[in-house]
Amino acid sequence: MHRIAVRVAALGVAILALVASPAQAQDAQEEAKIKKWLEGYVAALNAKDLKALGSFYDEQATIYEGGSIDNGWASYRDHHLGPExxxxxxxxxxxxxxxxxxxxxxxxxxWVTATYTLKAKMKDRDIDSAGLETMVLVKDKDGSWKIRHSHTSSRRRPAPQAPTQAKP
Structure with a gap:
């Protein structure tokens, strides 16, 4: 009976060790590379460089943005992002x-989770928004990351409050 109790306790400790520690550690080095890669993405977007932006997207990417869906980089580039x-x-x-x-x-x-900010002028309208973004990335044959899916949600930032006058 004592041997069974020891075996059960040992099995319990082994299971606890497996549950308490991840099977494989996340790849911190690759995560740092992705952060650097995203800096290039942001720079290309701010430069409005569609050719450079194309190098960040998988040809079959799906983009969920503004309540619409774009299927494929070419569609997103030609009918959504490019005109914008x-x-x-x-x-x-x-x-x-x-x-x-x-x-x-x-x-x-x-995958990447982030918060984004966007400011711009579009015709007579000032845009000042922020939101959340999730990107699913896949590694290409040459080992570079590509955006396979992107989903953003946005909200307008609240207008700045005017200072209130103190009453005498």
């Missing part, structure tokens, strides 16, 4: 709170 970028003046786009997730060394799929 032409109209934007003084574009200022930034990704903040960027968190890449590479589940294990050698992973071919990763």
């Amino acid at each position: 970028l032409k109209e934007f003046q003084n574009l200022q786009f930034a990704l903040v709170d960027v968190t890449p997730h590479v589940p294990e060394k050698g992973a071919k799929v990763a």
Whole structure:
């Protein structure tokens, strides 16, 4: 009976050790590379460089943005992003709170969560928005990351409050 109790306790400790520690550590080095890669993405977007932006997207990418779906980089470029970028003046786009997730060394799929800000002028309208973005990345044959899916949600930033006058 004592041997069974010892075996059960040992099995319990082993299971606890497996549950308490991840099977494989995330790849911090690859996550740092993705952050650097995203800096290039932001620079290309702010430069409104569609050719450079194309190098960041998988040809079959799906983009969920503004309540619509674009299937494929060419569709997104030609019918959504391209026309938008032409109209934007003084574009200022930034990704903040960027968190890449590479589940294990050698992973071919990763994801990024981030907050973004976007300021621009479009005709007579000032745009000042912020939102959330999730990107699913896949590794291409040459080992570079590509955006396979992107989903953003946005909200307008609240207008600045005018200072209130103190009553005498």
